[in-house]
Amino acid sequence: MRSKTLGKIVLSLISVVSLGLGAAGPAAADSAPTAGAPVAGKTEAAGKGGPEGIIGGETADSSRGMAALHRNGNFLCSGSIVDNRWVLTARHCLYPEGERIPDSQLTVRVKSLNRTSGGGVVAVSDSRVRTEHDIAMLKLDRSANAEPVRLATANPKVGATTYVFGWGRTCATCAPSTVLKRATMRVESIDADDVYGGRAIRTSGLNGRTCHGDSGGPLFKLVDGQRYQVGVVSGGNAGCPDDSGFRFASTPTSLTWIQNVMADF
Template sequence: MRIRLTLALAATALAGAFVAPATATAAPTGPQPIIGGNVVASAPWAAAVFQNGAFACSGSIIAPRWVLTAAHCLRGTVSVRVGSVHRSSGGTTATVSAIHTRHDLALLHLGTSVATTYVALADTNPPVGAVNDIYGWGRTCMTCEPSPQLKTATVRVTAISGEDSDGGPVIRSAKGNGVSWQGDSGGPQFHNGRQVGVSFNGNGTTSQNYSSVIASRGWITEISGV
């Protein structure tokens, strides 16, 4: 089951992310619990995705007019807030003029350019055992509201395998000091300062799956030029 704000919590089953920019910087190293992990003080590349004016998912900006998120997040009128760690204030807001999808990845073409620090995308999947960073505004406990401030956590890669619901390979990982949950969908996962995945789903307790950016790297370049 995908991580969505509209998902119901069932009693018997709970289903269901920095970085070197085009003008490169490294992933944040300061205090960074997502469920667990820590809050983030600065993330100029972060993008909060809204559906019909309500927060829906997390994302990242990869170029002046392109945001990368999850396809399953998108319904109705879509807009984004970029460059603020607070999903409801600060940064720059922009409308979305076009949406392109492949597997569970989505590229949002913004109606206006946003000048900020952009995420750099990886060219190879992370190795099994790698400790990566995830980011998002998702729920901070099973039944809590989404976090008002961006959060981050470390996770450990367990496999590159399987498929998201639309046929794309996923990066599977186990909980580190935190785990993704509803609202973290579309958020980035980074390895060595470059984005390797986009949050697809997770169980909110022990593990999560991220759609592989690398598997769709050619498509991303074709659509966005990145």
């Protein structure tokens, strides 16, 4: 069994504060992605920040395959569409204060770079979480009518260039980004732990870093020009202080579980 110790580098990066915003929209890009990383924990108030998301990085140019997760209309986490009826996100996003959020309070905005408008809003009818892994699946009550992401069958190699997407904060005290952002990351290890002790990919930021609200967002690796999701934003350094130590729950490690969930429910 992998270690479940969160340690000092893990903090709650989930933005669950009321921002006065409606359901948000998804996003994804084919070239450069965005960054973000959250962990379960206490609610934190967001400061007054700019409209950009992720610390550094750049604005994404496509929302393909992305989903913005909301609780009662307030932005919660980022996620990815893995099937027209299923969204993949981080397990800790569903436990912001230690208790499971009822599915009836959850919605996702899809097909929009803006998490507050555009695209469409779809309700969540059911959810599943993987034991001892920071992975969760949200079943939608209708089709998202969007192009799903591809899921990788193997973890990336150390040194590989990857891309992360999310609507997280642009600074440690800023509000979550209104628009989808992306950041370029370098794989440092594929044998780290996510916040629940599951296998994780550890990266360092090349042009940006993740922060609160990026939790649940996808980490992509380009293969022959096509994006494949290799990770889910799980945790990072407390306070988003630098561009190292980001951890992503490995999606190849959980691929069979993900496929079984979609087949069984």
